[in-house]
Amino acid sequence: MSVKHCLLAASVAVIWGLNFLAIDLSLAQFPPFFLVALRFAVLAIPALLFVPRPQVKVRWILGYGLGFGILQFAFLYWAMATGMPAGLASLVLQASGPFTVLLGMTVLRERVRASQMAFLLVAMAGLGIVGWQRFDSSASFLPFLLTLAGAFGWAIGNICNRQAHSVEPVKFTMWMSVVPPVPMLILALIVEGPERIGTSLTTLATPTGLLGLAGLVYTVVIATVIGSGMWSWLMSRNPAGVVAPFSMLVPIVGMSAAWLVLGETVSLGELCGAGLVIVGVLGAGLKAAKGAKIADRETALAEVVPEPVPGVSEPAKGRSSVPDVPAGTREENAPAGTREENVPAGTSCEGASRG
Template identity: 55%
Template structure:
């Protein structure tokens, strides 16, 4: 295999992009306690509708439509915006602890790699496969340990959210938006109407109206601050960086970083709500971190064999 082909096959995430991906992991990890606070006042479908509406309005008014095919814009909005957060918020409202939710949702990483491989024939190296396997084993160990505190339905709903996120990741990758922030803003146009409709059907107009008429209480304002963090930090900044990374890196190299999110999510939920983190989860979390770092490590390049020197004997000339 030539040096050029080998490098293209093993092309990985730069140091700068790895730092950006780590920043996204922190922003998204803190998103889970913020969501739990927001759900204390807003019902889940209404919260999702408000989240994306607050992004959709400035997108339509001030941001040019991204120069991507419509199917990838819709796919990104449906996957990341509608499916991920509809199922995640339903799962958390049904009793999924925020720390455990941050863990289970990261099933999106292997889902993303599998979907990209199945639908678009993206290749992953043996190193990446092993590293992702180690990280998944770490996630599985944490899930098994915490499964005693979560009913089956919230776990299944959150897993479905992870699958939605993976669908959105693959669509974002295929969109190859020249300006990823525009895609981040415009994907917010897709979820609000379906989520408002689901809110009316499942939560009812009285519950929706009650969420707005009681906004003067302090507990409601805590939820409003949680909503603002979800919109600005997790959605606008987080997905803006994430879509940028997906636009210039293979999905199999970027997706594993999302498995760092539960580490931040579990720790921040412990600080915010006193959710205890046993030693076994710290050990499993270390396995997740090592797996992600190994999956994203830039491999050493192997120099090609030198061309044999041309020896010219004295008194002769090359032919």
């Protein structure tokens, strides 16, 4: 992956890290399942009316919408609504990186270099340290499991995104948004009820409602359209296991923003874990980029050098490439009267050219 792509992936991490603050503001106003439906409905309506469908197979649009849209955000919003802190949620959700690498190896048969895996384990160790520092006091086991389920949904979306190979990432993201609204609205009506949904819509003029709307706008425009569009662009041009680890930078931004805005404290151990995450992500990205360059070079050489034709051997070194003439066919063994010196006058080559 090039330096430009690495910077774009890091920019997406910043956008998504700040998105957890926006989600926290939105959940103060809207119930979680209805918020997921509302978030994607805002994108689905203009997509159906004004955006041409991207030139990808429908199954990848459905798969991306199911994994990235429904599974990830349904479980994430549910977890945050039941007490998962924004900073810790941004950390646990990044288990999607290892999940994506695992799915890439098993489903797509992508190769992972040993050095890349080592750096990835360093990043995971950093995540483990941060999670261990905060888990006992900040979150119960159920919200943790729900966030982990959301991370697996994100990994499924990454694989579908990779397989789509879309050259129109914004269109692909917009049309992915068509998938979640209807099933999530049905789920919201069943679980949360029309009365709770109606109250969230009729109180939008309150301070909490205005902040919730601001969070929704950030989530839809910045995090989904811009951030997910850039992520789709990167995933379509690089192996899934190379891009996905950059998502581990998200908790660094999310936890820092939660500390500054929401007052969530960060301990020395968490800072050390965050440092390991940065080292692991950058190291894994560089090693993967080096491996990709070597693979491209080998592929180019294989296309240039012709393969030997079966049954035809190359001439041995030091020997003439002209095949040996069997005994009895050489000039000195030719029958009498057929040698050049015995050719009658007037039938030589010189005579033939004249006549």
